[in-house]
Amino acid sequence: xxxxxxKVLYGLYNDEEDLKGAVKxxxxxxxxxxxxxxxxxVHGLDPILGLKESRLHYLGFIYGAIGASFxxxxxxxIFTSDWPTMYGGKPYWSVPxxxxxxxxxxxxxxxxxxxxxxxxxxxxxxxxxxxxLDLRITDDKFCIAFDVTSASDSTVDNLKGFFKNTxxxxxxxxxx
Amino acid sequence: MSQPVAAVRHILIEGxxxxxxxxxxxxxxxxxxxxxxxxxxxxxxSAFLALYLFAVCWTVWKGIGEWGANRSINWAWDITNxxxxxxxxxxxTLISAILxxxxxxxxxxxxxxxxxxxxxxxxCAGQFPIIHMGRxxxxxxxxxxxxxxxxxxxxxxxxxxxxxxxxxTYFSVSLLFWYTGxxxxxxxxxxRAKGFRxxxxxxxxxxxxxxxxxxxxxxxxxxxxxxxxxxxxxSVHTIVSFDFATSVIPGWHTTIFPPYFVAxxxxxxxxxxxxxxxxxxxxxxxxxxxxxxxxxSMNKVIVLTGTIVGVAYLTELFxxxxxxxxxxxxxxxxxxxxxxxxxxxxxMFCNVVSPQVFWSRKIxxxxxxTFFLSILINVGMxxxxxxxxxxxxxRDFLPSSWSYxxxxxxxxxxxxxxxxxxxxxxxxxxxxxxxxxxAEVKAILKVAGDQYIGPDAKxxxxxxxxxxx
Numbered sequence: 001x002x003x004x005x006x007k008v009l010y011g012l013y014n015d016e017e018d019l020k021g022a023v024k025x026x027x028x029x030x031x032x033x034x035x036x037x038x039x040x041x042v043h044g045l046d047p048i049l050g051l052k053e054s055r056l057h058y059l060g061f062i063y064g065a066i067g068a069s070f071x072x073x074x075x076x077x078i079f080t081s082d083w084p085t086m087y088g089g090k091p092y093w094s095v096p097x098x099x100x101x102x103x104x105x106x107x108x109x110x111x112x113x114x115x116x117x118x119x120x121x122x123x124x125x126x127x128x129x130x131x132x133l134d135l136r137i138t139d140d141k142f143c144i145a146f147d148v149t150s151a152s153d154s155t156v157d158n159l160k161g162f163f164k165n166t167x168x169x170x171x172x173x174x175x176x
Numbered sequence: 177m178s179q180p181v182a183a184v185r186h187i188l189i190e191g192x193x194x195x196x197x198x199x200x201x202x203x204x205x206x207x208x209x210x211x212x213x214x215x216x217x218x219x220x221x222s223a224f225l226a227l228y229l230f231a232v233c234w235t236v237w238k239g240i241g242e243w244g245a246n247r248s249i250n251w252a253w254d255i256t257n258x259x260x261x262x263x264x265x266x267x268x269t270l271i272s273a274i275l276x277x278x279x280x281x282x283x284x285x286x287x288x289x290x291x292x293x294x295x296x297x298x299x300c301a302g303q304f305p306i307i308h309m310g311r312x313x314x315x316x317x318x319x320x321x322x323x324x325x326x327x328x329x330x331x332x333x334x335x336x337x338x339x340x341x342x343x344x345t346y347f348s349v350s351l352l353f354w355y356t357g358x359x360x361x362x363x364x365x366x367x368r369a370k371g372f373r374x375x376x377x378x379x380x381x382x383x384x385x386x387x388x389x390x391x392x393x394x395x396x397x398x399x400x401x402x403x404x405x406x407x408x409x410x411s412v413h414t415i416v417s418f419d420f421a422t423s424v425i426p427g428w429h430t431t432i433f434p435p436y437f438v439a440x441x442x443x444x445x446x447x448x449x450x451x452x453x454x455x456x457x458x459x460x461x462x463x464x465x466x467x468x469x470x471x472x473s474m475n476k477v478i479v480l481t482g483t484i485v486g487v488a489y490l491t492e493l494f495x496x497x498x499x500x501x502x503x504x505x506x507x508x509x510x511x512x513x514x515x516x517x518x519x520x521x522x523x524m525f526c527n528v529v530s531p532q533v534f535w536s537r538k539i540x541x542x543x544x545x546t547f548f549l550s551i552l553i554n555v556g557m558x559x560x561x562x563x564x565x566x567x568x569x570x571r572d573f574l575p576s577s578w579s580y581x582x583x584x585x586x587x588x589x590x591x592x593x594x595x596x597x598x599x600x601x602x603x604x605x606x607x608x609x610x611x612x613x614x615a616e617v618k619a620i621l622k623v624a625g626d627q628y629i630g631p632d633a634k635x636x637x638x639x640x641x642x643x644x645x
Contacts, residue, residue: 108345
């Protein structure tokens, strides 16, 4: 990991409803939230955080299409050009018999492609050290984090005031 | 909260849990020293696994001649076991994928363990076709790649090769689905752990932080994986049934096989989930997560699929009579009243008659009945595969090659050995990972049951619902 050079001010909430309320308050006050961390996917959080819908499923479609083409074209090439073999008097290019494998290749490519993409864009791999602000975030705390590396004291005070107003359970500063 | 919840849905998680309680309850089995029951069960499973390894070595060293399989009955216990395990391996993905798409939220209590079960069952299933090859060191011949043997490619028109693709795809996609679901929970275990244990969970949780964007992508990925796993799970047993249905053996080449195999797979898979869940919830004290309502829901699926399977059995008999084709008629007459009549009646009793008791709500909600019937159904489904394979082959085209099949100790050891392998994997899983999906349970904690207005609704719920309407 790189050196710890981002100063983060974060507040912990006890409930997802408090969290959502706080995010709305922050939006109204034009506070620039760095990230929000939760123990489980909180529904209704994405729109108020302004997160666009994930485009992962478009990629899934593309990977699937690649898998289908690869499977079908490979079988076609093998059985019509590379090594045509007669099985039970059937045509060399027996399309119906290729369908099961084409289908499986579609699913295989879509699933692996999407999963690998998911871990890559999230920066997650075996051995990546989690940069957790608080260990209880994976348990029962809901966290809003602000980047205050180059923030003035008044901004920090403003943010602390925000956490106080929105009933954050704890407010801390951490370098990460 | 934006998703619809049936107004009559029971609460899913009992005991008024807080988020921290859930973490505590579900992580603690991985943190404590193993219990005495676990050690006994694990030793037993390991003993059977050792027996399995011994029987595999014996088979490889001495050859397939050590089995009772012969020229007429060349698919015997091995392929029976293969189809049986593959069938068991269907419930996990069905629960995770199809029930996710249908927004059946009760699945969160059981999906993790059921998916793990799927993976272990597919591992067990995969053993048999490979051992059956005899020369296991040539198993790589099934992989199509440009090779120095001609190149001789595999036959892409063969259902046996479709099987290779279907099962390996199914295994790897189930593994991805399961593991991706597991990552946030491993992070929960990681954040509670210390020292060396923490290091291990750090590696396996891939640096999960719980960032909102990651959760959003995680959900998108889960949904699409569920979407593509649904046709996948249906395709796998369909293709397994093609091994039989595309052959020219009377009794096998029937178009009813694909749906009938899929229904049977769901049936046996749910039965195995019940067997495991009834024990797991007791031993790990998860009664408030895997509730009687879960067991009842699964029993409803069992009675439905058991009845579908029963209709399929009767349809087969009717069609063979109606075909007016004597070879077909003989195949089925022989199946019911032939040398293996006991396996046919065993199958009928276990699979069709016995699950009908689940029409009674009281029995559906009884732990002991559920456990007893789940075992009976597993036995019945094993009989089904044996009936299809052995009775059909024992009376083939030439009466001079009619034969009878008896397993040898090697085959029995291989079969019981894979049960050991299965439980070996499952018991390790119970120790190292949360058996109930922690994050998913937390996500449904508040939503589920909020609108339930039945007699044992939580305080104030009835009021809320009245206001909502």
